[in-house]
Amino acid sequence: MQGGSEVDIVEATGDMLDPAAAAWTTVPVETVRLAPVPLEAQPNAYIRAAWAGRPYGRVSEVRVATVRSGDSLLVRLEWERSGDPPGEFADAAAVFFPAAGGTAPPITIGTHAEPVTLWAWRDRLEVQAALPQAKELIATGPGTFRPRGASAGDTAGSGQTSERPGSVAAASRCEQGRWNVVVQGDLGPASKSGRMGIVVWDGSNDERAGIGAVSPDWLALSSS
Amino acid sequence: MTDTAMPSPLDPGTSGDGAKAPHPPGQVAMVFDLNKCMGCQTCSVACKVLWTREVGEEHQWWMSVNTQPGLGTPKGWEQMGGGWTEGAPAPGHQPSRAEFGGGWEFNYDEVFYGGKGRSVHLAPRDTGDGTTRWGMNWDEDQGGGEYPNAYYFYLPRLCNHCTHPVCVTACPSGAMYKRAEDGAVLRDEEVCQGARFCMEACPYKKIYFNYARNVAQHCILCFPRLEVGVAPTCARQCPGRLAFVGMLSDTDGPIHKLVEEWGVALPLHPEYGTGPNIFYVPPLAPYRLNEDMSIDEETPRIPPEYLESLFGPKVHSALATMRSELERVRSGGTSEILDTLIVYRWPDLFGPFTTDPASLDRTPEKVAVELTEGSPQRG
Ligand code: SF4
Ligand code: SF4
Secondary structure, three states: OHHHOEEEEEEOOOOOOOOOOHHHHHOOOEEEEOEEOOHHHOOOHHHHHHHOOOOOOOOOEEEEEEEEEOOEEEEEEEEEOOOOOOOOOOOEEEEEEEOOOOOOOHHHOOOOOOOEEEEEEEOOOHHHOOOOOEEEEEEOOOOOEEEOOOOOOOOOOOOOOOOOOOOOEEEEEEEOOEEEEEEEEEHHHHHHHOEEEEEEEOHHHOOOOOOOEEOOOOEEEEEO | OOOOOOOOOOOOOOOOOOOOOOOOOOOEEEEEEOOOOOOOOHHHHHHHHHHOOOOOOOOOOOOEEEEEOOOOOOOOHHHOEOOEEOOEEOOEOOOOHHHHOOOOOEOHHHHHHOOOOOOOOOOEOOOOOOOOOOOOOOOOOOOEOOOOOOEOEEEEEOOOOOOOOHHHHHOOOOOEEEOOOOOOEEEOOOOOOOOOHHHHHOOOOOOEEEOOOOEEEOOOOOHHHHOOOEOOHHHHHOOOOOEEEEEOOOOOOHHHHHHHHOOOOEEOOHHHOOOOOEEEEOOOOOEEEOOOOOEEEEEEOOOHHHHHHHHOOHHHHHHHHHHHHHHHHHOOOOOHHHHHHHOOOHHHHHOOOEOOHHHOOOOHHHHHHHHHHOOHHHO
16 A cells, blocks of 8 residues: 555544534544546547646645444545636545455546446535535546446446435535545445545546546555 | 436447337438528527426527627637547537526516616626626627628537537547437436536537536437437428438438538538538528629629638539529529429428427326336337
8 A cells, every 4th residue: 555545444423424523633634645547547539638738636635534433434535725716617526445346556446347436525616506415426437437326337228327315425614725525425335345545626627537636546444 | 408218328229119210220410501591590499498498408509590700609619629630539628608608587577577668778687607798699690791791691500410429539427429320419417427528529519518417418409309200399490491301321312412412511610520410501692792882793792711611612512503503593494402492392301200299199198108117219
């Protein structure tokens, strides 16, 4: 693991979905360096052409803490927000876990053979008041994200989706130029894999899909 | 529009019911005769009423009619990049809400009911985000030339359902696809994650973004109508009888003849490289007037170089063909091309899609069954 990145999942004290919950101050925090998702890994020639020579992955580090609450895992992410005004895209972040084992590194946010489960959060632009801020996605590459249950990979499905509303929740605060976001999902898949990746998108830099900053190596999840 | 029954992008071409399909698989194409378009926007409104009436769709005009010359909608779209350059996708700009404009609320209450009918003009409410500074059939309505040789014409624009749809290439989530049975370029809105690379890549800037639902949206070629033999609503509602619909490969149909045989219908901006399947008969214009108001029969009022900038170099031979056909008819001859473009019988516009939608069983009970069980036509 890069820099010995390991996050300890500790027992939650009370409701900790709110990133400002006092209980978070007692949870160990790990600082994780992020790197741009490589241009050559981007899923199509258009994106590679459009972003060649344009800097992205501007969020370079994120502070991470994790707690367990019953059957849930809560992950708190904290990073410095870009000072630029928001444009068409919202700031966003996600944690992800190998969906079915495998050894591929997290840098591409899943592969066709080794998909990952993403718990995604995004800020809302002013016009998007009714949108959910959290959702669970299956990723098979940078930006190749689908709602859980939508046809993916080689499985030619019906196109019907069975997103499980409520299976992933998130809460966020932005104070003094820093985002504080908590995402919550089922502990099962996360603890089974024992590994977690992180991706953060700077919306003011038009970052979205595979254009973002990712943890180059898996974080080991341990339980105390 | 939400349509959970859309076919899977991973399984294109299997959603139609072959036994019921009104035509063999192939590319559905359209031809718009710009000589007959009067800019009435009935096509735009027909499309709006049918497909984009929900929250987040207020500013969307999947069919829009711009006045030429002009900056169009979104404002300055021809300078926004995208398309293919030497076989590679070219970076493009994502049009902003302000560049599209539209979706306005008007001060009806003040003008009609607030007693200010004589002092306040009817106008869009300024939302402070620049979206009221430009709009389809509003500020873009320009034109060219100087009196007495001013000129303008109308250009109905919709997604071209391209043969090489760069929007499909640009989509990272696999939400976009071109389906085999009719060549419609579609998007599975359940899969779309709102990344909007399609909007950047489309050189025609005919993809809109639904901010309320975080999905991109564009013309669907009225595919649910095509599946039951009904022509797209823009074509059917056009009072100018100028929008042909049919299979590009049908050698007996008007589209094939106008495009392939006679070469009088051309794609818009062929240099963008996407292979549009919407074609236009370019506008012939009155001759120029000299200063003494005599007619200059040598000079068309619409500069040919301007038309070439829209339709490519083939526009000159297309116009020459049209002029010689006109001349023949004026001299007492006949012209199959002009007879085709006149459209003596309205249904001749619609190829295999002549079914009257009013003849379909669209009772609420039937629609409810289709929504729960899936349309039989969609498999
Ligand atoms: S016109 Fe644009 S959106 Fe339509 S198929 Fe062509 S590239 Fe795609
Ligand atoms: S309805 Fe027909 S005549 Fe009217 S603007 Fe549209 S294409 Fe032109």
